[in-house]
Ligand SMILES: [Zn+2]
């Protein structure tokens with residue numbers, strides 16, 4: 001990925017360079033897959049005098065211009081990241097909500113080749129793999145071994 005300064009990135013997308021936008025971009029870059037709330041906390045800790053609405057507006061504007069990618073998993077708040085334009089996919093843990101990146105196949109994007117595209121020109125496939133992260137899996141294994149093995153799926157700790 002070519003490294004471009006955030007200022008240059010904003011200008012290239014025809015956006016005014018503001019302290020808010022720079023702080024939001026930096027927060028999303030340092031903590032990929034953050035929620036708007038997370039980013040709001042980071043940015044306000046850094047800039048102080050900024051309203052929640054201004055942070056949300058900056059997020060919306062940056063997503064609309066394609067500088068940030070907004071991921072909206074079912075049943076969870078939207079997350080933001082600055083890794084855009086590479087059609088990568090996501091892993092989400094059903095248990096703790098942790099999210100990770102998964103590259104699409106290198107060199108090709110098989111998920112963009114639909115069996116039947118119905119005449120659409122497809123440019124993106126939103127793929128989310130749901131499951132359990134290694135930590136939750138390990139925790140489930142250790143806790144279920146004490147109360148009998150074989151419990152899978154809906155095994156939640158209160
Ligand atoms: Zn987990």
Ligand SMILES: [Zn+2]
Nearest residue numbers: 081083100101
């Ligand atoms: Zn991602």
Ligand SMILES: [Zn+2]
Nearest residue numbers: 104105110111
């Ligand atoms: Zn793919």
